Amino acid sequence: MTVKSLVREPLLHFLVLGGLIFAGWYWLHPPRPPVNEIVIDQNELDHLKMLWKAQWKRDPAPGDVQAIIDRHVREEVFYREGLKLGLDRNDEIVKRRISQKMEAVANDVGALMKPVTDADLAAFLEAHPDQFRLPPAYRFSQVLFVKGEEAKAQATLAALRAGQPIPAADAARLGVPNAWKDAPAPDLANAFGDAFPRELEGLPLGEWAGPIASGYGLHLVRLERRDAPHLPELDEVRAWVEREYEYQAQIDAEQAAFDTLLKDYSVRITAKGVPPATRTALAAK
Amino acid sequence: MKNALAWGLITVSLGLAGCSGDKAPVPDVSEGSAQAQAEADVPQNPLKEAYFGETHVHTGVSMDAFIGGNRLTPDDAYRFATGEEIMVNGSMHKIKRPLDFAAVTDHAEFMGEAYSLMTPGAPGYDDPVAKSFREASDLKTALGLYGKYVLAPLAGGGSPHPAFFQGAEAIKTTWKKNWDATEKYYKPGTFTTIHAYEWTSAPGGANLHRNVLFRDNHVPDMPFSSNESSDPEQLWAWMKAQRAKGMKLFAMPHNSNESKGLLFTEATLSGKPITKDYAETRASMEPLIEMMQIKGNSEVVPDFWPADEFADFENARSLQDYNGRTFKKQNFVRWGLGRGLKYKADLGINPFKYGFVGGTDSHNGAPSNVEENNWLVGSHGLADKTAEIRAAAILEGEMKVSDLNPGALTGVWATSNTRGAIWDSMAAKETFATSGPRMKVRAFAGQGFAAKYASYSELVKAGYAKGVPMGGNYTGDKAPQILVWAVKDPIGPNLDRIQIVKGWYENGEIKDKVFNVVASGQRLRPDGSVVPIDAPIDRKTGKFNAQKGDPELSGVWTDPDYDPAQQAYYYIRVLQLPTARWSLYDELRAGVKFAPDVKREIVERAWGSPIWHEVD
Numbered sequence: 041m042t043v044k045s046l047v048r049e050p051l052l053h054f055l056v057l058g059g060l061i062f063a064g065w066y067w068l069h070p071p072r073p074p075v076n077e078i079v080i081d082q083n084e085l086d087h088l089k090m091l092w093k094a095q096w097k098r099d100p101a102p103g104d105v106q107a108i109i110d111r112h113v114r115e116e117v118f119y120r121e122g123l124k125l126g127l128d129r130n131d132e133i134v135k136r137r138i139s140q141k142m143e144a145v146a147n148d149v150g151a152l153m154k155p156v157t158d159a160d161l162a163a164f165l166e167a168h169p170d171q172f173r174l175p176p177a178y179r180f181s182q183v184l185f186v187k188g189e190e191a192k193a194q195a196t197l198a199a200l201r202a203g204q205p206i207p208a209a210d211a212a213r214l215g216v217p218n219a220w221k222d223a224p225a226p227d228l229a230n231a232f233g234d235a236f237p238r239e240l241e242g243l244p245l246g247e248w249a250g251p252i253a254s255g256y257g258l259h260l261v262r263l264e265r266r267d268a269p270h271l272p273e274l275d276e277v278r279a280w281v282e283r284e285y286e287y288q289a290q291i292d293a294e295q296a297a298f299d300t301l302l303k304d305y306s307v308r309i310t311a312k313g314v315p316p317a318t319r320t321a322l323a324a325k
Numbered sequence: 326m327k328n329a330l331a332w333g334l335i336t337v338s339l340g341l342a343g344c345s346g347d348k349a350p351v352p353d354v355s356e357g358s359a360q361a362q363a364e365a366d367v368p369q370n371p372l373k374e375a376y377f378g379e380t381h382v383h384t385g386v387s388m389d390a391f392i393g394g395n396r397l398t399p400d401d402a403y404r405f406a407t408g409e410e411i412m413v414n415g416s417m418h419k420i421k422r423p424l425d426f427a428a429v430t431d432h433a434e435f436m437g438e439a440y441s442l443m444t445p446g447a448p449g450y451d452d453p454v455a456k457s458f459r460e461a462s463d464l465k466t467a468l469g470l471y472g473k474y475v476l477a478p479l480a481g482g483g484s485p486h487p488a489f490f491q492g493a494e495a496i497k498t499t500w501k502k503n504w505d506a507t508e509k510y511y512k513p514g515t516f517t518t519i520h521a522y523e524w525t526s527a528p529g530g531a532n533l534h535r536n537v538l539f540r541d542n543h544v545p546d547m548p549f550s551s552n553e554s555s556d557p558e559q560l561w562a563w564m565k566a567q568r569a570k571g572m573k574l575f576a577m578p579h580n581s582n583e584s585k586g587l588l589f590t591e592a593t594l595s596g597k598p599i600t601k602d603y604a605e606t607r608a609s610m611e612p613l614i615e616m617m618q619i620k621g622n623s624e625v626v627p628d629f630w631p632a633d634e635f636a637d638f639e640n641a642r643s644l645q646d647y648n649g650r651t652f653k654k655q656n657f658v659r660w661g662l663g664r665g666l667k668y669k670a671d672l673g674i675n676p677f678k679y680g681f682v683g684g685t686d687s688h689n690g691a692p693s694n695v696e697e698n699n700w701l702v703g704s705h706g707l708a709d710k711t712a713e714i715r716a717a718a719i720l721e722g723e724m725k726v727s728d729l730n731p732g733a734l735t736g737v738w739a740t741s742n743t744r745g746a747i748w749d750s751m752a753a754k755e756t757f758a759t760s761g762p763r764m765k766v767r768a769f770a771g772q773g774f775a776a777k778y779a780s781y782s783e784l785v786k787a788g789y790a791k792g793v794p795m796g797g798n799y800t801g802d803k804a805p806q807i808l809v810w811a812v813k814d815p816i817g818p819n820l821d822r823i824q825i826v827k828g829w830y831e832n833g834e835i836k837d838k839v840f841n842v843v844a845s846g847q848r849l850r851p852d853g854s855v856v857p858i859d860a861p862i863d864r865k866t867g868k869f870n871a872q873k874g875d876p877e878l879s880g881v882w883t884d885p886d887y888d889p890a891q892q893a894y895y896y897i898r899v900l901q902l903p904t905a906r907w908s909l910y911d912e913l914r915a916g917v918k919f920a921p922d923v924k925r926e927i928v929e930r931a932w933g934s935p936i937w938h939e940v941d
Contacts, residue, residue, distance in 0.1 A: 094448075094492040133451070140445040186876050211780035214812045214877045215375075215765060226408070230422045233815040255815030256876050283509060287400075 078116050080109060088112055146297035156285060162274050164285045169271050172281065175225040178240050179265040181206070182220070184213040186257040193251045197260050200248040214256050222267065232256065241266075361541075364743040367514035372785045373738040373755070375765040376747060378426035378517070379406060379692035380735050381536055381579060381618060381684025386499060387523075388435035389475040390688035391442055392458050392467050393706025397690030398443075399429040399506035406692040407516055413691045414702040414710055420694055421816075422763070425742050426517035427692045430536045431503060433522045433550035434479065437495035438487060452489030464707040468721045476722060479527045485552040497547050508542055513743045522548045524576070526555035528594065530648040532583035533557060535611070536684075537564070540573035540748040556594045558603070561610045575752055577682060579615035581658055582623040582641065583650050589661035589677055604668055604676035612796075613751060614679035616658055616758040616932050617733035618686040619704045620644065620723065624932065629654040633839050635824075635900060635928060639760065643725040662935060663828045663835035666892035669939060670830055680754025680796045680934030681896070683733025693734055695761035697927075698867065700731040700907040712915035715908075727923045731907055734759045736931070738767065738794065754796025759931040762814040768897045769808045770799040770936040774881045784810060784879065795896075795934040804887035805938065809842055810879040811899040811931070818902035819874025820845055821858050821928070825882055829893040842882040842897075845875035860902045862926050867905035867913055874902045889940070896935040900928050 046052065080088075088108050092100050100108060128134050165172055183206055185193040196207065206218055216231070225237040233255030243249045243263045251258035274281060307322040384402050385395040394414065397405075405411045408423035431439070441449030442458055449455055454474070461467040478485045504520060511518045520539040527533060535557070537548070549563040564574055581588045592598060616624055621641025629652075630636045645651050654660050658679070665677030687694060687704045694700065703709030708718065709726045718726045736757045739746040750756065757766045767785070771792020778784035788794065788808050799805045809823050822844040828837040841855045848856040860870035884895070909925035911917055919925075 137446075137451055140450075144444075144446040209779050212782050213780070215781045215810075226423070231815065255817075256813070279512075 076117075076120060078113055080112065085109075143294070143297070146301065156282065156289070158274065161278065161281050161285055164288070165271070165274055165277075165281050168284070171284065172271060172277060173269050174267075174272050174277075176237070176241070176269050177222045177224045177267040178220065178228065178237070178263060179222050180220050180240065180261050180263045181218050182216070182262075183207075183210045183218065183260045184216055184254075184257055185210075185251065185259075186214075190251075190258065193258050193260060197248055197250070200260060200262070216256065222265070232259075361745075363513040364741070364745050367741045367743050369740040369746075371740060372782060372789075373740055373750070374742075375736045375757075376425035376517075376739055376742050377693070377734055377736055377763055378424045378428075378747075379684060380428050380519075380521075380538070380577065380682050381430050381523070381615060381686045382427070382690065382692045383431055383523075383686070383688045384429060384690040385443060386431040386436060386439040386503060387688065388432065388438050388442070388458070389471055390690065390706065391439065392461055392470050392475070393688055393708065394461070394467070395688060395690050395706055396443075399431070399503045400509070402429050402690045402692055403427060403506060403510035403516075403518055405690070405694075407510070411691070413694075414689045414706060416702050418691065418694070418702050420691070421696050421699055424516070424693050426519065426737075426747055428519035428521035428536070428538055429503060429507065429692075430521045430523040431499075432525045433496075433548035434485065434525050434552055435475070436499040436503075436522075436548070436550075437490050437492065439499045440495040441489050441491055447495075448491050449489035449495075452487075454487045455489045467707055472722065479525055479551065480530050481528055481555060493547065500547055504542070504544060511744065514741065517742055517744050517747055519744060519748065520544050524549065524551055524560055526551035526557065526560075528555050528587070529585070530650070531585035531587040532580040532650075533578065533587055533594075534580065535560065535576040535578050536615070537574055537576045538748065538751070540752075541744055543572050544574075545570075545572065558593060558595070558606070561606050564610050565606070573748070575613070576611050577613040577615055578611065579618060579684065579686065580620055580623065581614065581661060582621050582652070582656050583644060583648075584656050585650060586653055586655040589655055589664050599668065599672070599676065601672045601674055604672050604674035607676040608674060608678050612678075612680055612754050613682050613756065613934075614658060614661070615684050615733075616681045617730075617760055618684045619729050619732040620686065621728070621730070622733075622760065623656070623658050625657050625659045626652055628652055629657070630659070630837075635839075635898075635930070638928065638930070639730045641724055641728045641730075643728045644723065647722055647724065659826065659828065659837055660835070662894050662896075663830065663837060666828065666830040666894065667835055669892050673941065675892075675937070675939070678937065680751075680756050681758040681932045682735040682751070682756055683758030683760070684735065685732030687732060693732070695731045695734055697731060697761065697905060697907040698910045700910070704729060704732065712911040712917045715911055716917035716919050727908060727919055731761060734761055734763070736763075736765060754934045755794050756796065757931050757933045760927075760929045762817045762901060762929050762931075764814045764817065764820070764899060764901060764931050765812050766897060766899050766931045766933045767810045768795050768895075768933050768936065769793065770797070770805045770895065771808070772801055772803060772806055774806045774808045776881055778879075781810075784808070793936060795936060797936055799895075799936055799938045802889050804884045805895070805936075807842075807882045807884075807895055807897075807936070808879075809882065809897050809933075810877075811897075812877045813874075813901065817929070818860075818869040818871065818904060819876055820878050821860075821874055821900040821902055822849075822855055823878050823880070824898045824900070826896050826898055827884065827886075827893060829888075829891045831888075831891055839898075840882065843878045843880040845878060846873065858902065862903055862905050862909075864905075864909065864925065865913075867909055869904045870902055891938070892940050893938040894935040895938075897933040899931045899933075901930065903928050 089100055092108055183196060212218060228237045236254045239252035243261055245263050248260055248262045250260045252261060309319050382402060383390045384397050384399050385391045401411050406424045406427040408419060410417050410419040441447050442455050444450060458470060461470055474487050477483045507518045507520050520542060522537055524535045524537060545567055549560055567574055578588055593603060621644060622639040625633055625636045626640050627636045661677045665675040669675035685693060685695060688706060689704055703715060705720060708720050709715050709729060715726045720726050736759060737747050737750045738755045739750040769788030769792035773791045774787060778787060792808060793799060807825060811820055811823055813820050823842045825840045825842050826837060827840065841849055841853055844855045858873055860873040862869050903926050906924050906927045908919045908923050912919060
């Protein structure tokens, strides 16, 4: 091997170049004995003082600061040595604490990523018809008679059918208004008792009928309008849908965060005594 | 809030300096004007309508409730109030009828702890004591923790906070969370939520608790708790400072039956004589008192009012077995009203000028779960969860469970179902309390009322035109006429009668008398007594008599003993026909057996706020 060929040898280039870089690195970063450094900067100390204050409800005195730092250093040293020995592994408390923290972070970050749009709300409304379906609502006039007034009720019914107005003495008997405008069935159950909306359902439209019974007595009713149960437009119930969406989104975000993370894992159960359904459900994911 | 929490946790997890509790933003005052706009759009009824609601309920945010197993949030409580089915005390449960309004009143004292207890990853969450709270699964353990960490500090013994408490920021965070929920569920015109909390002072075991209610969403960033002071004068001083900042709030005491004479007091808590200034402040801060709740009816007891034939009602007599809370006359609302008249005569101001509300004080997060036949899951977590427990157990440190009742309800006569209208009517005391049923009660004191009105609306118009409503002052110089009106609960039995309770101050003595004013079915005798209605319930089914009584009662009563020189109050009490008590339903449903002296049948009732005749 000649000098010339030696100069062309790539291995030599590599060694020389590597040596130069290495020398340069040493020049810039002279070697030091390996130490574990514990730095207490202003942020760290302020944080420690704040924790101390939360516990003792006063500002630490100079003597207390000494104790705070001593305790912190002691804790750090044991903590780091513990980590080196792997003492954090398979510790139930550490495991649970970290998983809880991660769960909270994942959930909140998940929720933050999704600003709600009208399309989301509309889809949510569509997907939960049972939840948002408006109950039947009724528009009607009623005249109330108490027990013992059955004959009076019949006479009044005839008069009302003949076009007479509601007698002044029967205005808002017992404090119950005569006119009800598009009142949902649950409100009517609240105001008249459970059976009343069901009784209303059987009445004809546009004419005086009855009497039907309520918790108060007997009612002559002229039903003007009946709204069947229906799924409302988003605009009618936006605030409600938004609130439910948010409620559900929070629950979903928790599950979604978990499901996403779970995808990176395969769960294999080799232990005995696990129900087969559990085994296959986790395996399927 | 959530963002702050997320980033707080992220920074903690990255090893940067974390914070001990995220900062609670001060509520945005500008939202107040949006609220005012939404309220203005709701139609008003100048004759007013009765709205029913809860003014006293605890969620898991109250640490005592949390230890008892309650994990519900104010969100859940409001959802329950609107009729939704919620997991309550281990079972899916709902009230039979949605409420018109509700105020969640969590204890201010432990709001900071609630943050650590309920927020995984929060400082203090993993503290062994916090852990033990979460994991208390049997009554004995829960009671031990409750005694040590709740009862003792509230009675003024030991540290007010367990070691895992993280300080003021944690309190603010929880208060803000309650605020958020209360904002979220407010639907002007349909369902009203009220910002509120409970100040839980019990010096020496004497119950001086007060619920504090705000008119709108302009609230302080932190409630004043009994940790700051257990002296009501300090609470009022703080309230005064909040009022000076433009907030509107009042306080309502409850459980005078447990007050050991310190609520209707003869001296200030610090031992000084009651002054005019004290009386003025108290009257201004406290328009209302809770007449009844789960732990008893505080109106009267037969021991000191033997002439009142209906005094024996949900008296919770076994309260006397604990904490030295022996009954004395000075612990009852009717005494307080009369003592107030004496102060008025002596100082010129009545410090006990209270209108009435009713609440539950449920620690299950279940507002107004008051129906006797729907009290399936009790009121205090593990302590009264099942019929078997209720038939035999003691609510530790308080009373026998069989002496509990499902709680009372507040009725408010307001022009609309909005915060402003409901709070204003409460502040004006145009309210009534019921022992649970939704009967409606009105009264007006004035002159020139007709014996009968052509219609209900004519009656109400005349009431306002010629008199003052409940909560007002009668200012005439002739014997007051009192126009009374009541209607039954649409799902309850008919009404038995209306009574007027008059109290007055005469020759240095506080006196009272019950007058029967109207009785159903012509049973009122000329001497003022009433033929008993004799309408017992069916003990085999719990059904009430559906034949007797009247659905509506009204009339005009003139005070036969009026003396223009006497301080006096008049309040109305309406009795419905007897109905089955929850204990009978437990026996019929679960086959348990209560002790023979436990009542199975009760006469439920409503109390209308007083009208006063004041002599200056």
